[in-house]
Amino acid sequence: xxxxxxxxxxxxxxxxxxxxxxxxxxxxxxxxxxxxxxxxxxxxxxxxxxxxxxxxxxxxxxxxxxxxxxxxxxxxxxxxxxxxxxxxxxxxxxxxxxxxxxxxxxxxxxxxxxxxxxxxxxxxxxxxxxxxxxxxxxxxxxxxxxxxxxxxx
Numbered sequence: 001x002x003x004x005x006x007x008x009x010x011x012x013x014x015x016x017x018x019x020x021x022x023x024x025x026x027x028x029x030x031x032x033x034x035x036x037x038x039x040x041x042x043x044x045x046x047x048x049x050x051x052x053x054x055x056x057x058x059x060x061x062x063x064x065x066x067x068x069x070x071x072x073x074x075x076x077x078x079x080x081x082x083x084x085x086x087x088x089x090x091x092x093x094x095x096x097x098x099x100x101x102x103x104x105x106x107x108x109x110x111x112x113x114x115x116x117x118x119x120x121x122x123x124x125x126x127x128x129x130x131x132x133x134x135x136x137x138x139x140x141x142x143x144x145x146x147x148x149x150x151x152x153x
Contacts, residue, residue, distance in 0.1 A: 043123035051116045054123025058130065067119040074112040081105035 038057050047054030052068030085101040
């Protein structure tokens, strides 16, 4: 689509900016065990406002980068779709085409909200479980490899 090309450099620039602002300092932080944990509600609110922010504060920079990158890409796609809708409206496109473009935009907005919601839930759970020592690994069993999980507080 011709509407995708102009927005691509903006998406790349926004992704780089997100990395520089959030990922670079978080990757240089101390290990997760020595980090001061935040209240779970704070983590939830931060990730709802800016997907990935709660993960960075929880000491999970790769998760934060993943949620943040998805949010930036989806936001860029929403902007590109809205521009395409505006161009189609100005040239007098049929109503069916306008409805399809609006539906595509709305779908991308819904995906962005879903990503923010999942990021918030993930940050909340990570903050809630920050004090637990979880070890997960294989344990040999009678003829079968079993999976053992130990949780201690």
